[in-house]
Amino acid sequence: MASLLRPCPQSSCEFRFYEELGDFLAPERRKRSFTHAFDGTPSVKDRIESLGVPHTEVDLILVDDEPVPFTHRLTGGERVAVYPMFERFELGEGNRLRPRPLREPRFVLDVHLGRLASYLRLLGFDTLYRNDYDDDELLMISCTQHRILLSRDTGLLKRSALTHGAFLHATDPRRQLREVCDRFQLDARIDPFTRCARCNGEVERLGVAPDEHDPDRPSPRQRDPDSGERERRDPGNAPQRRDPGRAPPERDPETPPEVRNPTPPGPDKRGRAIPPLRMPGELAGSLSRCRACGQIYWPGSHLSRLRQRLAEVGVAI
Template structure:
């Protein structure tokens, strides 16, 4: 005997509409299903990863991902709203980490470098497998940054963020806004190459490791404690500051 078909009404808000076909965006629409599936199952079947959802209202009441649909309900799905008071409602995203930590997928190398330059802990390799990113997220409480919707739909993943932007500088702005990180920027305290901590190094020590012209003209040097990469202010830093200033980031 076949299962009875049911129907409910869905509405997605704000950037969650980016995951939907154009015909379903910014409007109520019917959704048919069999049995009594969880609301999480139906949301992801429509293309929206659970990591992007912070609030679900079923007939006006907040519910968790495990809430089962029976038919006849109206389901409203919201992303995170940092400026709204949602006390008393069931928020679905994990609480923010005291010290934000990220892991970027293989397509986000430039973003990872930018985050590191601003002082944020961001792991990156150009050969990360999805399983590695998931394991890092779970074991080290890292937020996975990606444009891979399939990765964000992995059931075990609790901390993830889909990047709507494709330009690395705009992606940086997106991450800073989503996680409210502007006040936590600590420029040039982490190595853009390896993610290690960076600290000052005496000029006399750096002088033998850099070109003569740099040793002569520069007075301040810093060095990565992990890989030994040397840093000093120069024209490259001026250009970088100009590029980031275009998206409202001060370095």
């Protein structure tokens, strides 16, 4: 009996975290091995998270050069090497800790990532975002809808129920976009302007109305019956582009639509769907509209600015 009451002797392991996992550690523990003491026989996942690294960021753990699962128990004296996603060496399929990647990457974003949400939607990725989701809602959506939770909150990413999540190291939205594209290998899946940046709805190409002008003879007098903002478009740019961009044009292409233009076009007063806009024929053929909120998208000078800004972080649209 007396032996049961004796305090457990403290054990220790040598830990080494690689690459960007160092960002989660105290500065003196980065890019080097260090000794970490513990009581009992904790799981290696428990110790890794206690040192600050969310389990969502870890793709491989070697204990004395052998791959182990998160549940592996430490007893003391081991060497533990922890690697992030996409470390640059080949991993045997059985060694990875992550669940299989989701077939179609879909996302749910933490509340401070509104601009990143707009960018992901512009690139065609199914992205849920609201600025009033709480942590439990985010977790529930991620788990039940099989969406990757993107966050800068390490506490949220340490929640054990979470299987698909990712910490964003960057604070700039365009650099965050680059990070997400790299980590989930999205570049080949980019399908720009197929989703609404405002609401995540699918965007459909608008046909030319039956009474539309002959596309071969666009009339310079035929105007958008809506007002002003669309008339300030750059007519020289628009007809050449096949891809629709965002409309109406905004001063800052990076500002998420949901914070700057809260009144999307909807059905008319009698509840009828909005008819296709009257535009010069060749422009009408490149108009699109969100099926969910009615937002109209069309090509313009704002599109070339957006392309340029995304090109600066290596994202081509």
